Amino acid sequence: MGEAELQKVIAGCLQHSRTDQKMLYKAFYGFAMSICLRYAGNRYEAAEIMNQGFLKVFTNLHKYDTGRPFIAWVGRIMMNTSVDYYRSNLKLSLNDDLDAAEDIGHNDLPDQKLNYDDLISMVQQLPNAYRTVFNLFAIEGFTHEEIAAKLNISTGTSKSNLFKAREKLKTMVLNAGRLPDADTESSRQNIVAIGAISIGMSVLIEFIMR
């Protein structure tokens, strides 16, 4: 979307035009989703967060400073919405040797390339608290002090959560050849569900035949 077109669509959104809202939504969908996906535990939560974020975008559009890039504004809203979404369970912490966190994953990591889907699913498997800190630190590039202030936790908690996140991610990366656990679990649940349904269906069919 070009700059002029974007301004037109924003103007339309300010008039509560549903078509313009959809255009804006569609235009920034991929961008917003890419942020929410790595903060969220799964696609559904990501979509929920993203929609809440877009609601903020639409309702606060008049506050948007046109001098700044719109995409950055949207990105910040998405990030903040994601952080808010998991705020209630961010306090997870432990008191290990925090300085060791810096070394985790620095060495002994295979030089392999993992694709986006693998990486995002690894991040999504992290507990909310770890994932949020890891995102803010490793991807967004905030310091522990900034993260602590943002999340209203101590820097120690922030460091410790990063440490745990890296530890878990490293294990996952090293085991990337194998299926991640959560995946097998969900497919097992699918199998159970399908099995239950087919049993139900066969009972039904048997009953009809009788």
Next chain:
Amino acid sequence: MKEKKENKLDQLFKDGISGSEDRIVFREEDWASMEQLLDGKSSKKAGVLRFIYYASAIAALLLLAIGLYFFNNKDKATSNQTKLYGNTKKQPKTNNNPVQPATPQDTGMIAVNKGLNNNVTPGQNNNPVAPLAGNHTGHYSPVNNNVVVKPSGTNTTKDSVALYNNLVNNTNVTPKDKRVVNNTNATATNQIASAGNQVQNGVAANTTPDTVTEVQQPVQQSNKALIAANQKFKTRPQFSLSVLAAPDVNAVNSFNRSQVGTNFGLQLSVRISKKFSISTGAAYAVKPYEAGFSSYKAAYNSPIDPTNVYANCKVLDIPLNMSYQVYSRGKNALALGTGLSSYFMLRENYRFDYSPESGWAPHNLEIKNQNQHLFGVLNVNATYQRQINSKFSAVVQPYMKLPLTGIGNGRVDLKSTGVALGVSWNLNSVFKPK
């Protein structure tokens, strides 16, 4: 910003994850829920209105289902089921009606025409309608229009009466063109029910000067029939259709002499708010049970009382339930529900066993379509739903059915409990505008 001792792991993820926007495919259902968010923000009131509309629609559906049952009072339970299925499928469409009346009144000719064109299904003869709109120039053109409509082949004799009326009206009063357009449209679109109305409208329009609102009447009625097209719900609640099958345990009085029966059916759920949903449907149930004769209230007195009653009842169960979602996270949702069921006893087979001393042989009794228990059974259930993909969810529903009246010929206190398993199909994903 951060101490630049770049971590290899961080780098791996940062590089791998960034620049991924283009890989993410837009999903229409996300926008659908976005629209709901936007609408929910703008109009809380509309939600209440919608609730009333949907509640009444469900009530109507229920009546229709019951009516159909009585109309079709054969012991073809399965065919009943399929018909009910048909009804339930129509349900989301009928819900369009409430939206329609909300469109502005006295819109005049153009708006009326627009409404009509929107609603006419593609297969029907709307072609003659379009030229109609443009042709209103001279005094006698309405007559021509009617002539155009007639060969569309849809007119019953009643319709042609209506048309005749229009003809008469038109020749009498020329400036009332709008009415003519509407009436002819209504006939052209095969509106069966409103033939009489059209005549009335024609007359009414003839006598009263403010025709526009009255003229909308047949338009709205044709909406009811021509449900297919207007699927653009601005604010739509979640509809889902579930197929459920359940083994259940039936017992009279207490569960220590219980027998296992089968249950299967369809259920249509409408989520009317974030937490509440209403569901109805139809289920065919086989309920075998065993009871001591004391709990069986026989209509006749035999010289010797049987010792035991074995029963097997085929029941059509039409529930109307309301449920409240207590938990929802990610793909999983848990809801608690309650409501009332109507039992239609399609066939009841009883076998009365007598004590060996009496020397009486067991006696059989078969009853068909004798007993109906309208809202005679209390339902209590919990529903666990797990989303499989955007269209389907797996449903596990433990339930209990507690009679408020005596069930069947023997007026027994027939309780059932079981676990229904099934698949729920999110209808919104089907009716979504492309």
